[in-house]
Amino acid sequence: MLLIPCPHCGERAQVEFAYGGDATKRRPADGAPDEAWYEYVYLRGNPRGPHREWWLHHGGCGRWIRVIRDTATHAVLGAEPAIDSRDSGVVPGGSASGEPREEEGGGPPAAPVPPPRRDTGAGEG
Amino acid sequence: MSRRSGAQPRWNRAESMKRYSLFTLARESLRRHRAWTGAWRFPSLKPRYRVAIVGGGGHGLATAYYLAKLHGVRDVVVLEKGWIGGGNTGRNTTIIRSNYQLDDNARFYEHSLRLWEGLSRDLNYNVMFSQRGVVNLAHSDTQMDAFARRGNRMRLNGIDSELLDRDAVAKYAPLLDTSDNARFPVLGGLLQGRGGVARHDAVAWGYARAADALGVDIVQNCEVTGFRIDGGCVTGVETTRGAIEVERVGVAVAGNSGRVAGLADVTLPIESHVLQAFVTEPVKPLLHHVVTSGAIHCYISQTDKGEVLLGGDLDGYNSYAQRGNLPVIEHVSQAAVAMYPALSRLRVMRSWGGVMDMTMDGSPIIGKTPIENLFINGGWCYGGFKATPGSGWVFAHTIAHGEPHELNAGYGLDRFATGRTLDENGAGPTPNAH
Numbered sequence: 133m134l135l136i137p138c139p140h141c142g143e144r145a146q147v148e149f150a151y152g153g154d155a156t157k158r159r160p161a162d163g164a165p166d167e168a169w170y171e172y173v174y175l176r177g178n179p180r181g182p183h184r185e186w187w188l189h190h191g192g193c194g195r196w197i198r199v200i201r202d203t204a205t206h207a208v209l210g211a212e213p214a215i216d217s218r219d220s221g222v223v224p225g226g227s228a229s230g231e232p233r234e235e236e237g238g239g240p241p242a243a244p245v246p247p248p249r250r251d252t253g254a255g256e257g
Numbered sequence: 258m259s260r261r262s263g264a265q266p267r268w269n270r271a272e273s274m275k276r277y278s279l280f281t282l283a284r285e286s287l288r289r290h291r292a293w294t295g296a297w298r299f300p301s302l303k304p305r306y307r308v309a310i311v312g313g314g315g316h317g318l319a320t321a322y323y324l325a326k327l328h329g330v331r332d333v334v335v336l337e338k339g340w341i342g343g344g345n346t347g348r349n350t351t352i353i354r355s356n357y358q359l360d361d362n363a364r365f366y367e368h369s370l371r372l373w374e375g376l377s378r379d380l381n382y383n384v385m386f387s388q389r390g391v392v393n394l395a396h397s398d399t400q401m402d403a404f405a406r407r408g409n410r411m412r413l414n415g416i417d418s419e420l421l422d423r424d425a426v427a428k429y430a431p432l433l434d435t436s437d438n439a440r441f442p443v444l445g446g447l448l449q450g451r452g453g454v455a456r457h458d459a460v461a462w463g464y465a466r467a468a469d470a471l472g473v474d475i476v477q478n479c480e481v482t483g484f485r486i487d488g489g490c491v492t493g494v495e496t497t498r499g500a501i502e503v504e505r506v507g508v509a510v511a512g513n514s515g516r517v518a519g520l521a522d523v524t525l526p527i528e529s530h531v532l533q534a535f536v537t538e539p540v541k542p543l544l545h546h547v548v549t550s551g552a553i554h555c556y557i558s559q560t561d562k563g564e565v566l567l568g569g570d571l572d573g574y575n576s577y578a579q580r581g582n583l584p585v586i587e588h589v590s591q592a593a594v595a596m597y598p599a600l601s602r603l604r605v606m607r608s609w610g611g612v613m614d615m616t617m618d619g620s621p622i623i624g625k626t627p628i629e630n631l632f633i634n635g636g637w638c639y640g641g642f643k644a645t646p647g648s649g650w651v652f653a654h655t656i657a658h659g660e661p662h663e664l665n666a667g668y669g670l671d672r673f674a675t676g677r678t679l680d681e682n683g684a685g686p687t688p689n690a691h
């Protein structure tokens with residue numbers, strides 16, 4: 133069981149969280165060229181080692197947080213609050229204002245990653 | 258295979274030892290099995306090869322075999338950082354099926370299934386392919402509708418499928434709880450009778466032995482650490498056993514695809530995730546088919562050793578650890594007992610994990626890279642074991658011709674940029690949801 137130190141609630145078990153993926157991707161500005169969108173939507177650094185990633189604390193404070201976790205050992209190296217609309221003028225998941233962000237990474241995903249739909253072939257081994 | 262051609266007398270000892278048959282088995286048992294030789298050589302690395310395959314899993318070994326057998330390219334080396342078959346090939350739940358809806362997937366996986374059907378004979382090695390049938394359970398009317406549509410689409414592609422109602426499922430899998438009181442009531446299922454399982458290790462060993470016999474060098478404990486690239490074209494491979502010159506390179510490293518492509522500065526639309534499986538203590542035969550439920554995230558079969566083999570979903574977060582956490586095992590155990598109450602008192606013997614190369618659309622990538630003569634085979638997600646023969650077959654073609662075969666033309670790395678993704682699940686670019 134991973135123990136994730138939520139900056140708002142303290143250390144909690146992994147089952148209280150939903151994973152939101154790579155937190156280093158920056159959403160391109162509206163009207164950015166196709167390559168920028170391809171890079172944002174599809175490409176991932178996928179490192180073996182420290183990985184900065186989104187987790188949603190749905191079983192606690194209900195907020196997105198940013199966690200640094202080692203993908204080779206699963207060791208959780210740290211966690212920090214996500215910047216949200218209140219402190220940066222940026223709506224989660226997008227840069228409505230197009231303003232530059234102070235920190236690395238864009239806002240958290242707009243919605244939790246949807247649970248896998250299982251009407252079709254995947255997830256059947 | 259043409260090992261018997263030429264002037265060799267048929268009864269030449271060394272030669273006939275190479276071909277397995279009932280006769281050699283009987284003869285060697287009379288000799289107390291002392292004279293069996295290794296199934297493949299342990300050659301040292303030569304300075305130069307025409308083709309280097311990175312990764313000695315089923316896919317890499319199958320690629321080498323088909324290159325030698327079908328394309329006459331025998332100057333091939335397979336570079337494996339550990340031991341062959343020690344990656345996902347030796348860690349998976351071995352379900353083989355071709356029940357896909359999208360035309361590109363349907364044709365490719367059906368081609369692979371047909372190769373499975375003749376594989377033991379082709380390799381002269383028993384891969385223990387058992388077409389015991391794979392049934393996917395439906396637990397809602399919506400799912401029944403989706404399965405009817407999926408079954409029809411399979412049939413349009415010439416693939417067997419059968420829609421079962423609840424009574425038919427109950428007859429097919431008698432120990433399954435199909436009662437009204439089931440935790441997840443079963444409404445029916447979609448059966449692919451030609452689906453089944455195979456012996457994972459035997460697939461790696463069978464391809465290794467057959468490729469080796471055709472002259473392919475398999476070099477284990479040899480990790481690829483870099484590529485030599487000259488003017489946008491790969492010319493050599495650096496390994497922990499030294500550098501080699503090559504004309505072409507095929508990468509088939511599953512969960513490590515991103516890392517190895519990264520050595521050539523290629524970023525892939527792939528995330529690595531951990532998928533777990535586990536087995537119970539062995540018991541007498543009680544499960545005769547593969548039964549899966551996507552809705553409750555559990556697939557279940559019984560191995561030839563008698564263990565009940567269980568698998569489910571990914572743990573859900575990026576991982577290269579080859580091990581996961583207990584919540585998934587707990588979830589899958591609950592699902593299995595809900596489906597098969599008779600399993601409730603079996604003890605779990607061991608669990609393990611493998612690193613899954615999850616793509617952004619859930620379909621594999623087999624084709625060219627931006628580096629000339631460097632080809633990639635990866636992004637197998639949950640389902641690459643079933644693809645092993647087909648994957649090796651099309652990848653060998655791709656490497657030999659420098660262009661994809663029509664069966665893998667849709668699997669190009671460029672499909673993400675052009676928007677022609679193959680998203681069987683309709684889940685979008687969220688790798689852990691495929």
Ligand SMILES: Cc1cc2nc3c(=O)[nH]c(=O)nc-3n(C[C@H](O)[C@H](O)[C@H](O)COP(=O)(O)OP(=O)(O)OC[C@H]3O[C@@H](n4cnc5c(N)ncnc54)[C@H](O)[C@@H]3O)c2cc1C
Pocket residue numbers: 256257311312313314315316317336337338339340341342343344345346347348349350351352353479480481482509510511512513517532533534568609610611612613637638639640641642643644
């Ligand atoms: C728990 C689990 C259950 C699964 N269940 C199913 C199932 O039921 N049905 C199904 O069809 N599929 C299933 N799969 C998926 C399937 O196992 C894989 O997709 C498939 O085996 C991939 O084969 P491969 O040959 O590409 O990879 P692997 O067998 O992983 O081979 C890749 C090899 O590359 C080597 N390598 C990596 N980096 C380097 C390097 N730098 N240099 C040299 N060598 C390197 C590795 O050591 C490894 O041996 C499952 C996987 C897991 C983990």
Ligand SMILES: [Zn+2]
Pocket residue numbers: 138139140141142189192193194195
């Ligand atoms: Zn919290």
